[in-house]
Amino acid sequence: MTPSSLPQQNRSPAWANGIRKGLQMSWAWRVTWFYLIVMLFIPTIALFLRSLTLSPSEIWRIATSPTALSAYNVTFLTALAAGVINGFMGLIAAWVLVRYEFPFKRIIDAAIDLPFALPTAVAGLTLATVYSERGWIGSLLVPFGIKISFTRLGVLLAMLFISFPFIVRTVQPVLQEVEKEVEEAAWSLGATQVQTFWRVILPPLMPAVLTGVALGFARAVGEYGSVVIIASNIPFQDLIAPVLIFQRLEQYDYAGATVIGTVMLLISLLMLLAINLLQAWGRRYGN
Amino acid sequence: MAIDAPRKLDQAPPSKSSAQQTKSVDWLKVSLIAIVLLxxxxxxxxxxxxxxxxxxxxxxxxxxxxxxERTFINAVRLTLIMAAISVPLNTLFGLCAAWAIARNKRFPGRALLISIIDLPFSVSPVVAGLMIVLLYGRNGWFGPFLEANNIKIIFAVPGMVLATMFVSLPFVAREVIPVLEEIGTEQEEAAKTLGATEWQTFWRVILPSIKWGVLYGVILTNARAMGEFGAVAVVSGNIVGRTQTLPLFVEEAYKQYNTPGAYTAAVLLACLAVVTMVSKALLEHRTSGRSRVGH
Structure with missing residues (x-):
């Protein structure tokens, strides 16, 4: 057992060195850690520990109550639909912006960032007005019996708005690096346009598209401001999970808010992990 | 050059089909642009x-x-306060974190630390607000202590500042880390060998070369701080005239059928967004110019 005890002897001074280093940290590290601990770690741990003060059966009952289940359903399915639609539209938009020249292209390119910069309350307000029954676009849809504001379609619209730039901005740089010559080679070898698209253009873009969709999805799942204004926030219809947490807090139901908040936090952490894996995949593809 | 020659030869025979292709590509181009614009x-x-x-x-x-309207003026004032406190503090943190991370290339958990700093972007703002309520609220961890000392954080301005700081925390660090990594350490080391103190090195050598990245981060932090709705709504209690920022004013006015009021606040916030986007475009131009030189 000498081989195993030998490294252990070496490890203990290294560990002590680590502590000594920690005490001698530069001021930059100290500020960083202090800020992260106060602003991020303690609040996150507080949320987890708070939900652990409830009994497991209680947690399960709150987390899977019919209202909560329907809120997850509305949140995740709508966010997924928004992700898929924006996956297509974002890919086309990135393609158009990288490959084609047309008037006002630079302004349109810059305007893609609007959902990043526009406060969500404003987005919700103006979408709700434009798509209401008396609004510019909403009134055109009334004859077809389509209502958008104050329905689940409104939730979808708000999620489309806020997640769109994520896809465009992740695909654009990758598309810029794809060499046109590869496509030309495929054409000259007799591939049709459709074949060239599916076999040559799309594969290297896939990691970026999926990363963008995942980023947009994660953002849409957590979105509150624009959705709360455009939706009617009625349970089992268009109530999303973040609004449900808010309503629970308003009713001083801290246990309910904490459990559903923990579920949402765990899902965000999983999404963050998935996005990191997708990005690692994209980098490997790039090499 | 040598590779170009055979391709030119190859292009000659199928000239008819390539002409056809250009025609159909044009049609495809127009329809794709139309779809995107629509x-x-x-x-x-x-x-x-x-x-x-x-x-x-x-x-x-x-x-x-x-x-x-007094409630409107108060909302404007409070929005400015949010930015005035959270932007400098988050900039200070962002600079420290970027410095610490960019200058230590190898330590265990470096990638993890970078994603932890990004955490506020993936957490729902409502969950962020909830965390702050669970810490500083009446039944929260620090609740009894705060109550004994008569400090009010939840349903008051300090809680709203904390929520704003949480959601806008990553921007500066995120923009500055890549810039610091790119400029390398040579100039710093030169400054140190010439006898500059750490502080002098920072002000005279490092800051001038990262200033555009910092400014970009500050602009994004400011936009988020002034525009945050969800997290601030949870902790504020939305007390009209006292804990209402402009985004909260927008929602409240809309719910009260005060559409002109809602749109007046909305147009101010939209102007903020336009200013943010224009400065972003200008700064991207500058930073991309610099990075091209760097390559």
Whole structure:
């Protein structure tokens, strides 16, 4: 057992060195850690520990109550639909912006960032007005019996708005690096346009598209401001999970808010992990 | 050059089919551009124009009238306070974190630390607000201590500042880390060998070369701090005239059927967004110019 005890002897001074280093940290590290601990770690741990003060059966009952289940359903399915639609539209938009020249292209390119910069309350307000029954676009849809504001379609619209730039901005740089010559080679070898698209253009873009969709999805799942204004926030219809947490807090139901908040936090952490894996995949593809 | 020659030879025979292709590509190009513009019009342009039309459509009267309302003035004031506190603090943190991370290339958990700093972007703002309520609220961890000392954080300005700081925490660090990594350590080391103190090195050598990255981060932090809604709504209690920022004012006015008021606040926030986007475009131009030189 000498081989195993030998490294252990070496490890203990290294560990002590680590502590000594920690005490001698530069001021930059100290500020960083202090800020992260106060602003991020303690609040996150507080949320987890708070939900652990409830009994497991209680947690399960709150987390899977019919209202909560329907809120997850509305949140995740709508966010997924928004992700898929924006996956297509974002890919086309990135393609158009990288490959084609047309008037006002630079302004349109810059305007893609609007959902990043526009406060969500404003987005919700103006979408709700434009798509209401008396609004510019909403009134055109009334004859077809389509209502958008104050329905689940409104939730979808708000999620489309806020997640769109994520896809465009992740695909654009990758598309810029794809060499046109590869496509030309495929054409000259007799591939049709459709074949060239599916076999040559799309594969290297896939990691970026999926990363963008995942980023947009994660953002849409957590979105509150624009959705709360455009939706009617009625349970089992268009109530999303973040609004449900808010309503629970308003009713001083801290246990309910904490459990559903923990579920949402765990899902965000999983999404963050998935996005990191997708990005690692994209980098490997790039090499 | 040598590779170019055979391709030119190859291109000669199928000239007819390539001409056909250009024609169909043009058609494809026009329809793709049309689809994108239509989609952007539906979800971005028409809603954006609507903000301005609704705010100024009935003349300047309702717009100016809202400016005289005390609740509105308070909301503007409080929004400025949010930015005035959280932007400098988050910039200080961002600079320290970027410095610490960019200058230590190898330590265990470096990648993890970078994703932890990004955490506020993936957490729902409502969950962020909830965390702050669970810490500083009446039944929270620090609740009894705060109550004993008569400090009010939840349903008051300090809690709203904490929520704003949480959601806008990553921007500066995120923008500055890549810039610091790119400029390398040579200049710093030169400054140190020439006898500069750490502080002098920072002000005279490092800051000038990262200033555009920092400014970019500050602009994004400011936009988020002034525009945050969800997290601030949870902790504020939305007390009219006391804990209402502009985004909260927008929602409240809309719910009270005070559409002119809602759109007056909305148009101010939309102008903030436009300023943010224009400065972003200008700065990207500058930073991309610099990075091209760097390569």
């Amino acid at each position: 989609y952007l019009a539906l979800i971005l342009f028409i809603p954006a124009i609507n903000v301005f039309v609704q705010a100024f459509g009935r003349g300047l009267g309702p717009f100016l009238h809202t400016f005289t």
